[in-house]
Amino acid sequence: MSTTTLPAKRRGLDYKKFLANNGALVGLVVLCLALFIATPDFLTAQNLLNIGIQVSTVAVLAFGMTFVIVAGGIDLSVGAVAALSAMSSGWMFASAGLPGWLALLGGLFIGALAGTINGLANAYGKLPSFIATLAMLSVARGLTLVISDGRPIKMPAEVSFLGGSLGPVPMPIIILVLAALAASFLLNRTVIGRSMYAVGGNAEAARLSGLPVKRILVTVFALAGLFAALAGLLLAGRLDSAQPQAAAGYELDAIAAVVIGGASLAGGLGKISGTFVGALVLVVIRNGLNLLNVTSFWQQVVIGLVIALAVGIDVLRRKTRSS
Amino acid sequence: MSQQALVTLQNVGKTFGPVTVIKDVTVSVYAGQVQVLLGENGAGKSTLIKMMAGVYQPDAGHIVVDGQTVTLPTTRAAEDLGIATIHQELNLVPTMSIAENVMLGRMPTKHGLVDRSALRNRARAALALIGLDVDVDTLVGDLGIARQQLVEIAKALSINARILILDEPTAALTRHETESLFAVMADLRRRGVGMLFISHHLDEIAEVGDTVTVLRDGEFIAEVPASTPEDDLVKLMVGRSIEDQFPRVTGDVSQASAILTVDNLTSTGSFSDISFSVKAGEILGIAGLVGAGRTELIRAIAGADRYTSGTVAVRGRHLPNGSIQAAIAAGIGHVPEDRKGQGLVLDASVNDNLGYATLASTAKLGLVDFAGQRSRAGEVATKLRIRMHTIDQPIGALSGGNQQKAVFGRWIIAASTVLLLDEPTRGVDVGAKVEIYELMNAITAAGGAILMVSSELPEILGMSDRILVMRDGRLAGELTAAEATQDAVMTLAARDVDENHEQR
Ligand SMILES: Nc1ncnc2c1ncn2[C@@H]1O[C@H](COP(=O)(O)OP(=O)(O)OP(=O)(O)O)[C@@H](O)[C@H]1O
Ligand SMILES: [Mg+2]
Numbered sequence: 079m080s081t082t083t084l085p086a087k088r089r090g091l092d093y094k095k096f097l098a099n100n101g102a103l104v105g106l107v108v109l110c111l112a113l114f115i116a117t118p119d120f121l122t123a124q125n126l127l128n129i130g131i132q133v134s135t136v137a138v139l140a141f142g143m144t145f146v147i148v149a150g151g152i153d154l155s156v157g158a159v160a161a162l163s164a165m166s167s168g169w170m171f172a173s174a175g176l177p178g179w180l181a182l183l184g185g186l187f188i189g190a191l192a193g194t195i196n197g198l199a200n201a202y203g204k205l206p207s208f209i210a211t212l213a214m215l216s217v218a219r220g221l222t223l224v225i226s227d228g229r230p231i232k233m234p235a236e237v238s239f240l241g242g243s244l245g246p247v248p249m250p251i252i253i254l255v256l257a258a259l260a261a262s263f264l265l266n267r268t269v270i271g272r273s274m275y276a277v278g279g280n281a282e283a284a285r286l287s288g289l290p291v292k293r294i295l296v297t298v299f300a301l302a303g304l305f306a307a308l309a310g311l312l313l314a315g316r317l318d319s320a321q322p323q324a325a326a327g328y329e330l331d332a333i334a335a336v337v338i339g340g341a342s343l344a345g346g347l348g349k350i351s352g353t354f355v356g357a358l359v360l361v362v363i364r365n366g367l368n369l370l371n372v373t374s375f376w377q378q379v380v381i382g383l384v385i386a387l388a389v390g391i392d393v394l395r396r397k398t399r400s401s
Numbered sequence: 402m403s404q405q406a407l408v409t410l411q412n413v414g415k416t417f418g419p420v421t422v423i424k425d426v427t428v429s430v431y432a433g434q435v436q437v438l439l440g441e442n443g444a445g446k447s448t449l450i451k452m453m454a455g456v457y458q459p460d461a462g463h464i465v466v467d468g469q470t471v472t473l474p475t476t477r478a479a480e481d482l483g484i485a486t487i488h489q490e491l492n493l494v495p496t497m498s499i500a501e502n503v504m505l506g507r508m509p510t511k512h513g514l515v516d517r518s519a520l521r522n523r524a525r526a527a528l529a530l531i532g533l534d535v536d537v538d539t540l541v542g543d544l545g546i547a548r549q550q551l552v553e554i555a556k557a558l559s560i561n562a563r564i565l566i567l568d569e570p571t572a573a574l575t576r577h578e579t580e581s582l583f584a585v586m587a588d589l590r591r592r593g594v595g596m597l598f599i600s601h602h603l604d605e606i607a608e609v610g611d612t613v614t615v616l617r618d619g620e621f622i623a624e625v626p627a628s629t630p631e632d633d634l635v636k637l638m639v640g641r642s643i644e645d646q647f648p649r650v651t652g653d654v655s656q657a658s659a660i661l662t663v664d665n666l667t668s669t670g671s672f673s674d675i676s677f678s679v680k681a682g683e684i685l686g687i688a689g690l691v692g693a694g695r696t697e698l699i700r701a702i703a704g705a706d707r708y709t710s711g712t713v714a715v716r717g718r719h720l721p722n723g724s725i726q727a728a729i730a731a732g733i734g735h736v737p738e739d740r741k742g743q744g745l746v747l748d749a750s751v752n753d754n755l756g757y758a759t760l761a762s763t764a765k766l767g768l769v770d771f772a773g774q775r776s777r778a779g780e781v782a783t784k785l786r787i788r789m790h791t792i793d794q795p796i797g798a799l800s801g802g803n804q805q806k807a808v809f810g811r812w813i814i815a816a817s818t819v820l821l822l823d824e825p826t827r828g829v830d831v832g833a834k835v836e837i838y839e840l841m842n843a844i845t846a847a848g849g850a851i852l853m854v855s856s857e858l859p860e861i862l863g864m865s866d867r868i869l870v871m872r873d874g875r876l877a878g879e880l881t882a883a884e885a886t887q888d889a890v891m892t893l894a895a896r897d898v899d900e901n902h903e904q905r
Contacts, residue, residue: 269764276757279746286705286743287757287811288729346748 101391102338102355106362113366120369127248129358129365131316134250135309137357139328140335141261142193142305144353147336148265149298150278150345151207155196155214157328159303160310162218163189164320167311168231178234185237186307192218193303197296207299215329223322230319241315250312257308262350270297278345334381335360338388359384405468406431407564407595408453408484414461415448415619417798420790422448423619425461430564430595435586437606437627438599439638440616441830442802443788446599447489449616450566453597454486455479485562489569489599489801489828490741491549493556495542500524502541503556527559528552532581546739547573547691547856554582558589565589566597569801571605572828573738575691575856576887577895583609601802601830602857603631639832647863648835649684650842651882654866657681660850661819663702666711671697672874675711679819679850684841686865687854688890694874695854696738699821702852703735704728715819729758734817736808738824738854740801744808747797751789752778754796754807758815781810786836801828809837818849825853826860838864858887870894 113120139156146153167185170176176184192214199210225231240249265271273294276284285291309328314320339356341348363384367377406429415423423445430436438446451457452464455473463470466482473479479486493502500521501508509519524537533551541549550573557565567586571579586596586609598609606613610627615637623637636642659678667673672694679685689695701708707723714720715731728735737743745754755778763770775792782792785806789799796807805828812820820841826834841851841864855861861868868880870893878893 267769268767269761269769270767272753272760272769275749276746276753276760279748280742282743283746284757285725286703286735286737288725289757289760290726346746 102340102352102359102388105388106355106359109359109362109366113362113369117369120366125365129361130251130254131248132365133357133361134254135313136328136331136335136361137254137354138257138305138309138312139332140353140357141257141350142302143332143336144261144341144348144350145265145274145298146207146302147341147343148278148345148348149274149295150281151200151295151298152333152343153196153207153211153299153302154329155192155211155218156302156306156332157325158215158218158222159189159192159306160313160325160328161322162192162222163307164310164314164324165222165225165231165322167237168233168314168320169225171234172231178236181234182236182311185311186304189307189310190300190304193300193306194296196303197299200299201292201295226320226322228322230321232319233314237311237315238318239315240312241318250316253308253312257305258350258354261305265350270294274298275346331360334385338385340392404431406465407467409465410449410453410459410462411465412462413449413452413459413464415452415457416460421619426616426621428614430597432593432595433590434611435590435596435598435609437610437613438597438616439606439613439634441639442833443800444616445619446616447568447800450486450568450597450599453479454484454566480560483563484566485557485560485564486566487553487557487568487570491553493541493549493552495540497541498538499528499535499541499552500537502552503527503559505556523559527555530558530585531555531578545691545696547575547578550574551578558585562594564595568599569601569828571600571602573824576858576891577690579605601828603634603831604859606634635831638830643831643835646831646835647860648838648842649864650846651866652682652846654680654682657683660716661852662714664712666698666701666708666713668697668701668706668708672871675876677869677876679852681848681850682845683866684845684851684853684864686861686868687852687871688858688861688868689871689894691856693871693894695871696823698871699735699823699852699854703733703821705735729815732818733821734758734812734815734819735821736812736823736825740804740808745796745804748795750793751782751787751796751799751807752792755781755810755814758811777814781813785810786833802830802833805829806833806837813840820844820849820851822851822853824855826857858890861890862887
């Protein structure tokens with residue numbers, strides 16, 4: 079009775095496995111094909127660039143959310159933190175007179191700081207992440223209004239550059255790719271990234287194995303805050319100004335993207351590539367419905383159904399795999 | 402046997418994806434009899450009984466109840482036919498009370514509301530059957546693993562089944578509670594209940610069983626009477642004989658220095674004033690009843706819980722209170738009592754689970770050493786003979802005993818020199834146990850020290866060089882390997898124990 083290694087799976091099964099593990103990707107392809115057939119406006123360079131720009135904000139937010147969800151938590155504050163970071167950046171530039179590049183870094187710092195506070199409240203203050211980040215949502219949105227007095231603030235050129243183009247390629251798309259690579263590297267290659275899966279899968283087992291669970295949680299939320307800040311700056315760069323109500327409700331899009339991408343809200347599962355596909359699914363559906371002249375009211379209904387469908391399929395898939 | 406079986410699995414088979422787990426096995430349960438299932442870890446015992454319990458459906462063969470072929474699509478369908486199951490892994494809701502767990506799905510109601518007093522009374526009656534004396538309003542999550550197991554047993558007993566399946570019910574119990582369970586089983590047998598019993602404790606087989614079905618690699622090997630000598634059972638089960646069940650090789654430790662020193666350790670409410678030391682090359686066993694504070698003591702030493710006062714030192718260096726990382730850095734490795742809840746990340750791969758303790762220490766610039774981690778995990782998996790399909794499969798799909806080996810393997814990889822073992826061989830088969838014992842020998846021979854809590858007295862007696870006995874959170878005495886007998890240990894562990902237990 080030695081270690082039993084059974085013969086590897088037959089090749090024929092592989093495409094089935096691929097389908098089962100990449101349901102969201104298959105859905106995305108089908109969706110794109112359908113839109114391609116339904117409207118000539120879909121497959122144009124302009125529309126695809128539009129989709130790229132729109133997905134950048136959602137995806138960058140969702141990358142940060144992926145860390146949190148993999149580690150078994152949830153972050154409701156990312157939209158508000160994105161707005162606060164952009165607004166702080168604008169304030170540092172316009173009111174405090176800091177140089178633009180410093181204001182940009184300052185904005186990122188504020189996001190990471192807000193995330194760190196979430197993490198401290200969750201890991202050390204023992205607040206459930208749902209509650210800690212719900213409180214942060216309110217605080218961050220409130221502070222954004224306080225700083226701006228409810229009015230938009232002009233962004234420095236360095237931030238506006240993030241919303242511009244490098245040659246023919248929009249900057250948000252470049253940032254998106256860089257953020258995806260960084261997030262995926264972090265999650266897959268680093269000790270802290272691999273530890274997130276352990277903490278989300280079974281925090282007590284992770285702790286007893288010597289993983290610094292509390293520090294990991296603080297880092298996870300700090301990263302989510304940092305990515306939220308980046309998303310906020312992207313958005314502000316595009317509009318050339320920080321809006322007090324920017325990114326309101328985006329946390330739900332981010333959570334939806336992560337979950338459509340195959341992560342489990344119970345923790346321990348999730349991938350950056352999945353999240354990216356999840357974000358694309360959301361944005362392409364919105365884009366397609368716009369092209370087809372569906373009102374935004376109905377769009378909300380459709381998006382809700384898509385989330386329920388995607389997660390429902392996923393749950394079914396896991397059930398059939400485990401029995 | 403001319404009598405009709407209550408339930409028969411007839412030539413059943415089961416596959417998971419490409420893996421065939423059960424091949425053409427037939428087993429029956431008769432009224433008033435205890436059918437024992439015997440086999441190594443991963444032989445397919447749990448998979449087999451899950452088909453009887455309605456958890457899995459057989460891919461081949463069929464199930465016959467009272468002479469009628471039936472399908473059991475759900476656990477509810479099995480219960481409706483009078484089949485109750487105590488699963489190997491606990492299925493309790495930690496955030497609900499004992500009473501609610503025992504009556505889960507069968508809450509007594511009055512005017513459409515839960516009848517709380519009936520709920521409590523029925524639960525109390527169920528607990529009384531197995532002699533578990535705790536408040537039924539206690540949350541299950543606040544109980545230790547042994548008491549949770551007793552709650553699980555009470556839950557199954559309260560169903561009044563005709564057929565009771567018990568998958569390793571005694572793995573988490575001490576002799577004392579095991580005997581209460583056997584008394585209940587004897588009573589059920591007189592009342593004509595048919596039982597299917599699984600255990601890796603061979604001595605229990607002759608005690609409660611009638612016939613034994615032996616499985617190996619998912620195949621039927623033999624059916625023999627339960628009175629078959631243990632050595633023959635082992636041979637049927639593993640295909641070879643095992644010379645020595647407890648192959649302890651003791652070195653001379655009289656000159657050795659103490660590696661682990663515990664001084665006046667106290668944790669209010671759990672244990673108090675515990676002092677001892679473990680020398681290089683020594684295995685120190687800790688015996689005691691459930692609730693004596695053994696697990697709490699081990700956890701405090703490991704840094705998993707904070708203690709109130711006292712000190713813990715490794716090689717003369719004091720460890721900070723409540724720091725797991727410091728303990729690991731000093732060479733401590735902790736195998737916790739509950740592998741599912743505290744030992745493993747079930748959704749993660751075998752590879753990942755083996756590597757958690759060395760994830761950070763082997764990393765370069767914060768990057769995981771994937772190749773190194775993988776080769777170390779592969780080596781240990783082979784060394785411990787962990788049975789798996791691939792090292793990348795989720796560890797939750799491994800059989801219980803193989804999961805236990807993986808928790809152990811993590812500390813082998815970490816090269817721990819002070820092992821704190823809390824029920825290290827719970828649910829591990831005889832062959833694999835010997836392999837784990839050999840590993841313990843190798844660790845002590847290399848100058849390591851082992852502190853072992855076990856509820857299995859033969860294991861404590863067979864593997865320890867010295868034995869501490871705990872009672873009610875205090876050290877009740879110390880015995881050398883030469884002095885220690887079951888009687889001597891039990892006398893110290895439970896002064897008020899009744900005649901019955903002292904005679905064993
Ligand atoms: N859901 C599953 N998916 C894939 N393989 C499984 C699954 N459940 C069990 N197996 C495999 O089937 C085999 C038999 O497992 P089973 O749990 O029945 O063993 P067992 O005899 O009860 O062992 P133990 O004594 O360790 O409890 C093991 O090799 C296990 O890895
Ligand atoms: Mg089993």
